Amino acid sequence: xxxxxxxxxxxxxxxxxxxxxxxxxxxxxxxxxxxxxxxxxxxxxxxxxxxxxxxxxxxxxxxxxxxxxxxxxxxxxxxxxxxxxxxxxxxxxxxxxxxxxxxxxxxxxxxxxxxxxxxxxxxxxxxxxxxxxxxxxxxxxxxxxxxxxxxxxxxxxxxxxxxxxxxxxxxxxxxxxxxxxxxxxxxxxxxxxxxxxxxxxxxxxxxxxxxxxxxxxxxxxxxxxxxxxxxxxxxxxxxxxxxxxxxxxxxxxxxxxxxxxxxxxxxxxxxxxx
Amino acid sequence: xxxxxxxxxxxxxxxxxxxxxxxxxxxxxxxxxxxxxxxxxxxxxxxxxxxxxxxxxxxxxxxxxxxxxxxxxxxxxxxxxxxxxxxxxxxxxxxxxxxxxxxxxxxxxxxxxxxxxxxxxxxxxxx
Amino acid sequence: xxxxxxxxxxxxxxxxxxxxxxxxxxxxxxxxxxxxxxxxxxxxxxxxxxxxxxxxxxxxxxxxxxxxxxxxxxxxxxxxxxxxxxxxxxxxxxxxxxxxxxxxxxxxxxxxxxxxxxxxxxxxxxxxxxxxxxxxxxxxxxxxx
Numbered sequence: 001x002x003x004x005x006x007x008x009x010x011x012x013x014x015x016x017x018x019x020x021x022x023x024x025x026x027x028x029x030x031x032x033x034x035x036x037x038x039x040x041x042x043x044x045x046x047x048x049x050x051x052x053x054x055x056x057x058x059x060x061x062x063x064x065x066x067x068x069x070x071x072x073x074x075x076x077x078x079x080x081x082x083x084x085x086x087x088x089x090x091x092x093x094x095x096x097x098x099x100x101x102x103x104x105x106x107x108x109x110x111x112x113x114x115x116x117x118x119x120x121x122x123x124x125x126x127x128x129x130x131x132x133x134x135x136x137x138x139x140x141x142x143x144x145x146x147x148x149x150x151x152x153x154x155x156x157x158x159x160x161x162x163x164x165x166x167x168x169x170x171x172x173x174x175x176x177x178x179x180x181x182x183x184x185x186x187x188x189x190x191x192x193x194x195x196x197x198x199x200x201x202x203x204x205x206x207x208x209x210x211x212x213x214x215x216x217x218x219x220x221x222x223x224x225x226x227x228x229x230x231x232x233x234x235x236x237x238x239x240x241x242x243x244x245x246x247x248x249x250x251x252x253x254x255x256x257x258x259x260x261x262x263x264x265x266x267x268x269x270x271x272x273x274x
Numbered sequence: 275x276x277x278x279x280x281x282x283x284x285x286x287x288x289x290x291x292x293x294x295x296x297x298x299x300x301x302x303x304x305x306x307x308x309x310x311x312x313x314x315x316x317x318x319x320x321x322x323x324x325x326x327x328x329x330x331x332x333x334x335x336x337x338x339x340x341x342x343x344x345x346x347x348x349x350x351x352x353x354x355x356x357x358x359x360x361x362x363x364x365x366x367x368x369x370x371x372x373x374x375x376x377x378x379x380x381x382x383x384x385x386x387x388x389x390x391x392x393x394x395x396x397x398x399x400x401x
Numbered sequence: 402x403x404x405x406x407x408x409x410x411x412x413x414x415x416x417x418x419x420x421x422x423x424x425x426x427x428x429x430x431x432x433x434x435x436x437x438x439x440x441x442x443x444x445x446x447x448x449x450x451x452x453x454x455x456x457x458x459x460x461x462x463x464x465x466x467x468x469x470x471x472x473x474x475x476x477x478x479x480x481x482x483x484x485x486x487x488x489x490x491x492x493x494x495x496x497x498x499x500x501x502x503x504x505x506x507x508x509x510x511x512x513x514x515x516x517x518x519x520x521x522x523x524x525x526x527x528x529x530x531x532x533x534x535x536x537x538x539x540x541x542x543x544x545x546x
Contacts, residue, residue: 018406099416101407109407151506166427169416171361188506203279210361212433213497215426215517224509229516236500239283286498289491296484304481307545308537322465324458331454344448351441358434362414379445387448393455 009033009084011046013054014095015105024102027051033084039072039092040079043106056106063222066156069163070106071095076160076220097163113162116175119201120183125194126251140255145190152185152230154223161217161227167210175206177217181227184234193251199241208235281353288350295343302330331398337391344387352376426517429524433490436483443480478542485534493520493527 008030016024029050031042040058047054058068061080068079072094073087084092100108126132161177162168168176175183183202186192201207208231218228240246262268302314303321317325330336359372418431453464496502497520504519 016408018408024408096410098410098412100410102410103407108410147508148506151509154509166412166417166430167361169412170363170414172363174361199279203277205278205360207278209278209282210357211498212430213426213494214430215424215515218515218517219424221513221515224511224513224515226509226513226515229503229506232498232503232516233500233505235282235498238279239286239499242279242283286495289495293488293492297488300481300484304477305537305541308541324461327454327461347444351437351444354437355441358438383445383448386452390448390452390455397455397457 006033006085006090008090009037009042010091011042012091012093013046013051013106015051015054016102017053017104033090037084038080039070039077039082039084039087039094040068042084042092043079043094054106055104064156066158069097069108069158069160071097071163076163078158078160078222081222097159099163099165099168100159108159110159113157113159113176113178116179116206117157117182119206120175120179120198121194122179122182122186124186124189124192125197126191127193131254135254137254137257139191139252141190141252145252148190149185149188152181152188152225152227155182155185155225155227156223158222160220160222161225164216164220166214166216167212171210173205174210175201175208177211177227177231180208180211180234181225181230184230184237187234187237190249190252195237195241195248199238202234202238207238211235285350285353288346288353291342291346292350295339296347298339299343328398328401331394334395336398337395340391341388344391345384348380348384348387352380424517426524429490433487433494436487439483440480440487443476474542478538481538481542482535485531485538489527489531489534492530493523496523 011029011031013027013029014024015021015027029046031045031049034041037045038061040061043054043056043058056068056070056079058080059065060067063078063081066078069076070079071077072079072082072092074093076097079094094106096102096106097108100110100112103109124132155178157178159178161181165174165177167174180202183198187195187198211228211231213228213232215228218226221227237246301309302311306315306321314330315321315326316329317323319326356372356376360369364372417434450464450468453460493502502520502523503516507514
């Protein structure tokens with residue numbers, strides 16, 4: 001069936017109401033298809049026409065807030081980022097993100113992920129905490145230093161990687177790709193001095209040691225953060241740290257303020273015309 | 275108790291050691307016709323024939339390499355099993371039990387194997 | 402926080418086999434575990450059997466006859482296959498998990514080129530190496546014997 005001839009789609013949704021049901025079950029809804037419809041658009045249609053009590057999380061509808069992570073046709077994706085026609089066929093199978101408890105319908109309990117995240121102290125840690133609170137200038141960071149962690153800073157905490165990870169599927173103590181990727185994001189940030197603090201958690205069972213590079217997290221990440229890469233790079237740092245070969249970098253200093261004197265070769269601005 | 279950061283580094287190092295020594299072992303035992311090294315199977319026939327076993331066992335390299343391979347392989351393999359079992363999220367007391375059992379099995383078999391290597395060496399020397 | 406009767410939804414061991422997308426690297430991971438378990442099982446028995454070399458020719462030959470026969474030969478061949486894959490994939494994992502061959506941080510531009518795409522040649526080389534070993538082993542076990 002080509003995309004052009006699609007007039008209706010079937011939504012097969014995993015539903016669960018804790019006040020009524022003892023276990024999740026499948027429900028099917030047939031709704032009209034409009035060109036360019038995303039999975040999220042379809043869910044709104046289902047709620048409007050068929051199931052007013054359907055529950056899910058969504059917000060920005062443009063792939064930046066990370067609320068609408070769901071299992072769509074067997075793969076963890078953002079509902080707002082997925083075109084119905086990209087799935088092939090005329091059935092959209094929607095289930096809540098696996099590896100998280102189901103609160104209701106398509107709403108997963110993401111608190112454990114954020115607990116693991118918080119445990120790895122995902123913020124810039126410096127000895128001169130006063131500078132963080134009352135800054136006197138900007139921290140000196142080159143473009144090259146920024147590039148070392150910028151990719152991992154694009155994470156929107158949607159939880160798709162956690163749903164795809166085989167280790168997180170069984171191991172409750174493993175931190176998961178998102179917290180570990182973010183730990184690496186801060187360890188590599190030259191403004192941060194918190195490697196030793198994070199190592200306390202990273203050296204043990206919550207660390208990256210249970211990652212075996214199945215790579216599913218990077219495959220499903222909707223922002224291209226590549227947490228699998230972050231974790232392997234972090235393992236190298238930690239192994240070097242154990243072998244005492246890691247170069248301890250001082251956190252970036254506050255950049256020197258410009259002296260206020262204009263360099264001679266820079267021409268003056270033209271006179272204002274207005 | 276050694277934390278995972280250290281255990282994993284040793285796991286990797288053991289893997290590298292096994293690659294070299296087990297590679298040699300496999301070549302001698304199972305690739306002897308494709309890659310024949312006459313000095314390692316001097317009596318001809320199968321590598322597991324007694325004559326070949328004795329001939330290889332005469333060199334001092336035999337107990338040395340076997341004990342290194344034994345230690346590395348036991349650590350690597352049992353740490354792997356420990357990882358797989360721990361990932362199934364057992365209770366805390368069960369984790370302690372698993373660690374203890376694997377440690378006992380590992381040390382026990384290491385003792386058995388080292389004895390066999392040294393005793394086999396002295397036996398081969400005597401023949 | 403509100404007390405909710407949330408329904409458990411962890412994938413469990415099924416998550417080890419497939420749960421996100423059927424990527425090749427996930428199968429390599431599963432196969433690496435299976436071959437590792439097979440090898441360690443064989444190895445523990447192997448230590449006990451081959452220790453008989455220290456007890457003289459009689460004991461050795463008794464032990465060897467106990468482990469001869471078509472079933473054991475097939476079993477040993479399977480162990481060799483497991484070794485071939487586990488070793489080749491192990492080299493690949495050893496490099497990758499120390500951060501080599503996965504590429505460095507990049508600016509993600511859709512469609513994303515992840516570390517999985519960067520390490521793909523390494524995975525192919527590892528599988529080729531395993532294939533070469535399998536061919537050599539097949540020759541040795543079944544053809545030239």
